[in-house]
Amino acid sequence: MDAIFSYLDNMFAHLPKTEEVKRAKSELGQMMEDKYNQLRAEGRSDNEAVGQVISEFGNLSELAAELGISNQYQQASSDDNFVTVSDAEAESFIEKTKKSARLIAGGITSVLFGVISVIFFSGYAEGLFNPAVLLDGEPNKRFVAAGIALLFICVAFAVYLFVMVGIGSEKYEIFEKKMVKLEPHQKFVIQEARENHRPLLMRKISLGVVLILLGVAALSVVSILNENNEALILSAVCGLLVVIAISMWLFISGSMLQSAYDKLLNEGDYTLERRKSQSVMQRWAPPYWTLMVVGYLAWSFITGAWHKTWIVWPIAGVLFGLISAIVQASTPNKE
């Protein structure tokens, strides 16, 4: 019930407090309260009732002429730095984001699976798990080849998934660059959605961090206690990668949705200043990661030490985080 009045307050917050505006607000509030009470009496939950009342409220711009506030609506829509968005667009943007998050997380999982198989198979070829595979004491090249083939299949599948992310996302690119001008009711609905999502996001991030820490701890313990058991260490590395893949799902699904809300609300990383530093990183990320992939493949193919070269990835990840943080910190923040 309080949600309805805070919604209404929010909608009217920027309007001049003339008699007509006050009257409109109190009349609308009365109708909404009546509808809410009726819905509750019919057995709807608080959330359902609030949701229906707000969705059936309409749009204040409809009252612009009556309330003598039409010039405010025109002013807002003619500003060049802002884009307006319809309810349906905002909703489909959120849906597309959820879908993209699944595709990206799926692609990353696929790449990690490829890396796992290449590490596992090259270790296997070295006879770490079963000395019988060695050919005259030499690594069995067939297993190395199988691992590399699997890696390429997984990478190809990941590329397919990443390309799918781009399809249909062109029309939302504008939200990356420009500030979004929301109607008060849209702002309210999106803020609500973001607040409702926050606990889930926190759970996902903490679970992901705990999982990765456990994986790293397991790997450290195993490599300290069993310094000479390469097979066990390799298994722990693969285990860590599995855990990283799971954490990536959690991080990506949570944070992409969160930043979609932030984009629409121009908050968090999407205030005017942050948008500028963000776009610097967005320009640098693709060449950076391409370079890492080329480096990883070159190093691995030249040395043939696939079970050692994975070290590129944790280092590259930390380095990327570091660079992003520096870029963000060095961008003036006028807040």
Added chain:
Amino acid sequence: MISSDVIRGYTDIIILYLLLDEPSYGYEISRRITDRSQGLYTMKETTLYSAFNRLEKNGYLRSFAGTETGGKTRTYYELTPQGHTHYQLKKEEWMVTKKVVDQFIK
């Protein structure tokens, strides 16, 4: 569900009709619109209020503070004589409109 664009020209006649016999208030009118249209059309609150405002300014409605049996004070709306005339005019206009549009429906 009918879109609000399609029905825009007829919000006035809907509201005037519901006030023909007795005065009523915002939510009750809104509920009767949903009920009478068997849930096919729900008038948004802003649409309804904007119509009240416009109809009152044109002299078709008069508003007064009234108290329901439950004890709540609400703004009631009642039809003025001009409102009755306006309803008749809108009714005839719709009859003709319907007849014309029907010529193009098979």
